[in-house]
Amino acid sequence: MAKVTKMNQGRKLDIKAGYESLKADKQFANDRIRWMGNLKSFILALFQIIIIVGICYVILGPIIGIISSSFFSDADNYNPMVYLIPQEPTLERYKIAMQYLNYWKTMAASLIYSLSLMVIQVIICSMVGYGFARFNFPFKKVLFACVVVMIVVPTNTIMLPLYMTFAKFDVLGIVSAVKGAPVNLLSTPIPMYIMTLFGCGLRSGLYIYIFNQFFRGLPKEIEEAAFMDGAGTWYTYFRIMLINALPSVVTVAIFSMVWQYNDTFYAKLFLISDNIVISKKISTIEASISNVEKILDPNILELFLDAGIVLIMIPIVIIYVALQKQFIEGVERSGIVG
Amino acid sequence: MSSDKKKKKKMSLSKKHGLMGYLFIMPWLIGFIWFYLRSLILSLEFSFSNLTVNPGGGYSLEFVGLQNYLYAFRAHATYKQVLTTSVGNMLIDVPLITFFSLFMAMLLNRKFKGRTLVRAIFFLPVILNSGAIMDAMALARAMMSGGISSASAEMAQAASGSGMGVMYYVQMFGSLGIPDVVIEYLAGAVSRISDIINASGVQIIIFIAALQSIPGSMYEVAKIEGATAYETFWKVTFPMIMPHIITNVVYTVVDSFTQSEVVELAYDTAFSEMNYGLSSVFSLVSTVITCLILVVVCGLIQKRTFYYN
Numbered sequence: 001m002a003k004v005t006k007m008n009q010g011r012k013l014d015i016k017a018g019y020e021s022l023k024a025d026k027q028f029a030n031d032r033i034r035w036m037g038n039l040k041s042f043i044l045a046l047f048q049i050i051i052i053v054g055i056c057y058v059i060l061g062p063i064i065g066i067i068s069s070s071f072f073s074d075a076d077n078y079n080p081m082v083y084l085i086p087q088e089p090t091l092e093r094y095k096i097a098m099q100y101l102n103y104w105k106t107m108a109a110s111l112i113y114s115l116s117l118m119v120i121q122v123i124i125c126s127m128v129g130y131g132f133a134r135f136n137f138p139f140k141k142v143l144f145a146c147v148v149v150m151i152v153v154p155t156n157t158i159m160l161p162l163y164m165t166f167a168k169f170d171v172l173g174i175v176s177a178v179k180g181a182p183v184n185l186l187s188t189p190i191p192m193y194i195m196t197l198f199g200c201g202l203r204s205g206l207y208i209y210i211f212n213q214f215f216r217g218l219p220k221e222i223e224e225a226a227f228m229d230g231a232g233t234w235y236t237y238f239r240i241m242l243i244n245a246l247p248s249v250v251t252v253a254i255f256s257m258v259w260q261y262n263d264t265f266y267a268k269l270f271l272i273s274d275n276i277v278i279s280k281k282i283s284t285i286e287a288s289i290s291n292v293e294k295i296l297d298p299n300i301l302e303l304f305l306d307a308g309i310v311l312i313m314i315p316i317v318i319i320y321v322a323l324q325k326q327f328i329e330g331v332e333r334s335g336i337v338g
Numbered sequence: 339m340s341s342d343k344k345k346k347k348k349m350s351l352s353k354k355h356g357l358m359g360y361l362f363i364m365p366w367l368i369g370f371i372w373f374y375l376r377s378l379i380l381s382l383e384f385s386f387s388n389l390t391v392n393p394g395g396g397y398s399l400e401f402v403g404l405q406n407y408l409y410a411f412r413a414h415a416t417y418k419q420v421l422t423t424s425v426g427n428m429l430i431d432v433p434l435i436t437f438f439s440l441f442m443a444m445l446l447n448r449k450f451k452g453r454t455l456v457r458a459i460f461f462l463p464v465i466l467n468s469g470a471i472m473d474a475m476a477l478a479r480a481m482m483s484g485g486i487s488s489a490s491a492e493m494a495q496a497a498s499g500s501g502m503g504v505m506y507y508v509q510m511f512g513s514l515g516i517p518d519v520v521i522e523y524l525a526g527a528v529s530r531i532s533d534i535i536n537a538s539g540v541q542i543i544i545f546i547a548a549l550q551s552i553p554g555s556m557y558e559v560a561k562i563e564g565a566t567a568y569e570t571f572w573k574v575t576f577p578m579i580m581p582h583i584i585t586n587v588v589y590t591v592v593d594s595f596t597q598s599e600v601v602e603l604a605y606d607t608a609f610s611e612m613n614y615g616l617s618s619v620f621s622l623v624s625t626v627i628t629c630l631i632l633v634v635v636c637g638l639i640q641k642r643t644f645y646y647n
Contacts, residue, residue: 055442059462131363135355137357152629152632156596157381160617161380198368262468262471320465
């Protein structure tokens with residue numbers, strides 16, 4: 001192979017030299033056009049690389065900064081010569097941040113919290129999405145418009161009534177009949193579970209929409225075949241449709257897991273203990289370290305916060321990297337694109 | 339007789355089917371009525387009344403009419419300003435984010451080495467979308483670009499207008515005769531580039547998916563007919579992704595609204611100042627404005643939208 005190409009190259013050179021000596025311009029003009037085309041695509045590729053690298057830097061830059069400064073010692077922090085690479089790296093920040101976050105316990109609790117909510121979200125939202133996609137019932141269009149309303153109306157509009165509802169929780173008088181008085185569910189994670197169970201959790205409207213679009217795209221023949229083979233509606237849904245919807249299940253699972261983990265709005269609204277929600281705990285870490293350790297320099301406190309942030313980022317990043325390919329493919333193939 | 343029976347049976351089957359559908363959406367339906375519909379009505383009620391929390395739990399309402407609304411717009415110190423800045427920022431950001439994400443999606447849709455990695459990086463801001471992380475990132479970004487000393491030096495330079503600061507370019511473009519509005523818009527866009535990048539993760543993915551759903555035969559036809567790349571974009575790509583532009587605009591408007599200062603103000607008014615009625619007014623007014631913007635924008639885009647199917 002190599003020999004042949006070499007020979008070809010040699011011949012090409014000969015031909016080119018011949019043409020140059022002849023100054024026959026037709027072939028030469030073609031060469032020039034091809035060469036210009038190559039140059040154009042090269043410049044385009046270069047332009048593309050510059051833009052992509054630049055934007056990746058804008059995104060990754062602060063993350064690199066946070067990671068590097070979480071290793072800074074006091075001396076590094078005060079030394080103006082130190083940039084990104086600490087001279088005396090220390091793990092002190094991580095030690096203290098872990099201690100104040102009560103890391104392993106809080107992390108386990110918040111992972112359990114967001115994972116369990118994720119499972120509920122996937123089951124409920126896929127069910128509702130399937131109901132909207134495959135069944136015809138009266139007022140279907142109006143009800144689906146309500147799903148869109150749920151996406152569009154921001155949660156903060158209804159935060160006060162929600163707060164009141166769960167401060168004096170009562171379902172049609174049943175709770176007060178059993179317990180004697182309405183119960184206060186605030187400062188427990190129960191309100192979040194109840195809302196998610198009834199399809200009104202964190203961004204549930206979006207997930208219902210995603211599932212609806214995806215199920216609408218699946219061929220109807222699958223269900224007809226299942227029906228002919230004697231499968232009931234629920235069996236068809238759980239054993240056939242949900243398995244087929246795997247791309248959108250992965251998408252919704254990661255979205256809901258990550259957003260639940262990062263959510264502080266509901267955690268603040270329902271006064272959920274920060275021993276369960278680690279992203280709420282991180283916002284007070286600077287103040288508590290400053291109070292107990294008597295560190296007053298905000299620049300040093302910032303380093304502890306950086307270490308804490310690296311600690312709470314680790315699990316999400318691990319999950320994301322592990323499922324990244326399926327996730328992005330899932331988003332592309334599943335229903336977000338209507 | 340027999341045909342009548344058949345008809346009855348058929349109706350009952352479709353009715354059964356409909357009932358099954360209601361069964362599937364039942365949890366959401368209950369939740370929607372219980373949490374959303376009821377809460378929206380209650381919010382409206384709160385906004386017209388003076389709410390006091392009773393010591394034993396519970397609350398009592400005293401109807402005051404439009405007083406809360408009048409207070410919000412006539413007497414409150416910051417509401418009007420916060421509302422206008424939030425809406426203004428939203429109006430500036432939405433077209434920027436939409437076009438930026440379209441541009442990036444077209445760039446990322448080409449085949450090159452490490453495409454998966456780049457897509458993963460572009461989606462990182464969505465994954466790390468938490469208040470605490472974002473604040474720390476903003477600080478770290480300032481540190482990365484040279485710390486406080488260089489930032490202040492740059493600002494001083496820009497203020498004096500002598501060096502190659504931002505102001506230099508602004509003045510240069512101004513002297514070229516470009517209208518001030520455009521320059522201000524562009525300067526604002528450049529200074530907020532990192533915010534825009536961080537806010538466009540989901541939109542980029544949506545556009546990439548939209549681009550991939552365009553049948554390749556259309557491009558072949560365009561090529562055979564001798565269309566240039568520019569014409570191909572405006573005659574093929576753009577009309578085909580028009581429906582997704584609506585999706586993205588809706589997503590961007592809602593997203594930028596939920597992270598705006600109005601939300602914070604409403605939250606603080608309710609839970610620090612305990613003024614629930616006023617807080618309801620803040621939330622409701624801004625929600626209505628958002629919905630109006632959505633309706634107008636979607637209406638404008640929808641008129642020009644071409645639906646392939």
